Amino acid sequence: MAGRYWIETLGCPKNQVDSDKIAGSLAGDGLEAAGSADEADVVVVNTCGFIEAARAESIETILELDERRAPGARLVVTGCLAARSPEELKAALPEVEVVAGYGVPVALRRRGAVAAAPVGGMDLLELARPAPGAPWAYVKVAEGCDRRCGFCAIPSFRGRQRSRPMAAVLGEVASLAGAGVIEVVLVAQDLASYGRDLGEGRKLVELFGRVAGLVPRVRLLYLYPSSLDDRLLETIAGSAVPYFDLSLQHVAPALLKRMRRPGGAGRFLERVERIRQLAPEAALRSSFILGYPGETEEDHDALLAFLAAAELDWAGFFTFSREEGTHAAALGDQVAPGLAAERMAECAALQDAITARRRAGLVGTRCRVLVDAPGRARSHREAPEIDGLVRVPSRLPAGSVVEVELVASEGVDLVGEPVEQAGGGRSPDRAAVA
Secondary structure, eight states: OOEEEEEEEOSSHHHHHHHHHHHHHHHHTTEEEOSSGGGOSEEEEEEOOSSHHHHHHHHHHHHHHHHHSOTTOEEEEEEHHHHHSHHHHHHHOTTOSEEOTTOHHHHTTSTTOBOOOSTTOGGGGGSOOOOOSSSEEEEEOEEOOOOOOTTOOHHHHHOSOEEOOHHHHHHHHHHHHHTTOOEEEEEOTTGGGTTGGGTSOOOHHHHHHHHHTTSSEEEEOOBOGGGOOHHHHHHHHTSSOOEEEEEEEOOOHHHHHHTTOOOOHHHHHHHHHHHHHHOTTOEEEEEEEESOTTOOHHHHHHHHHHHHHHOOSEEEEEEOOOOTTSGGGGOSSOOOHHHHHHHHHHHHHHHHHHHHHHHHTTTTOEEEEEEEETTEEEOTTOOTTTSOOEEOOTTSOTTOEEEEEEEEEETTEEEEEEOOOTTSOOOOBSSOOO
8 A cells, every 4th residue: 555645533632542543554554644635545534423513523524525535535434433333424425435443554455345443443552653743642541431421422332441551551652752752641531440441450640650750741631530539639739730631521419410420519629629739730621511411400500600619720511412322312301402502601601701810810920831833832731732822932942841931811822931041041941841
């Protein structure tokens, strides 16, 4: 196989890891990255199939790239939507040559294939990846999920949790560090449960410590709140990146029970307070579902009260999507879509004001930032691609870690000026820990 490839990635950071692995495999087969989809001989769409809106976006993207691809170029669909409904997708979109689940490299060798790889595509994670194009990188440490949250269909097509051997993860991190990566972002469907399926209990704290011995910055995304025990909390709080991404989904106890999730506003606020006691500078992010079946006005008011009290740095809001095969699909008391949208807008407006106030409150303080690209940097408070950023002078080289003074806020973004170093210079430091 030879020629050029283009990969269009939709969905979450975990999909980006899969795309990196596919790119590495295609490069190993002799293909080169194309400058655009129009120039590629193989066009791969790595889809998201989590909720209806994501599936619609995936279909629109497939059709758009079908129109853009060069004559004779091969169109391949992979990812969650392809794994969830391979036969249906192939039947509905005959223009797609290969529907490959998580097995693109093998399926490409067979024209007209419908080749859903073994559920979860665990072998994909052990493939080589191309050299990183930024000083940060996602590393997926496990595939699948053992939890059965009422709204989530992921276990049905990603399978049960399968943690990667620690040696494999560390080997990948070491390779990334050697290529200049400063920050590694560990991701998984259920990150905090890493290692439990290996029969050794949760191993995330150990993994975190060992990864931190290889790169200056380690960030964790998607922590199930009930798994955030004191040991893990203290490990993150005491690290170079005290950033907590807690997947809360709601705060009303009765509604959480219908979601098949534990917790409630009181418990969550205790965790937030404890985090800020340990690390006052910590950043907190979460996500919430509005309009889950049975959600009442009292439940909604409880969520608004929680947001006002918790003052999270970042939050995402989504309306409930009824997914076939999930517990919630058969529940009564469905909330009207219009009402769910109104509730989401109310929460988003409240959180936007909180985020803007917290960002503005940082003006006049100093922090260390990692320069991702000319003019664009991040402190520990900003995860790549999903949060705001710190705008810095374009002369600062990518990969440098610089102390800046925050001089202005522009919505969710901040403006940072490098701090004068002793002797009058402004010397970026590639090895410093932010």
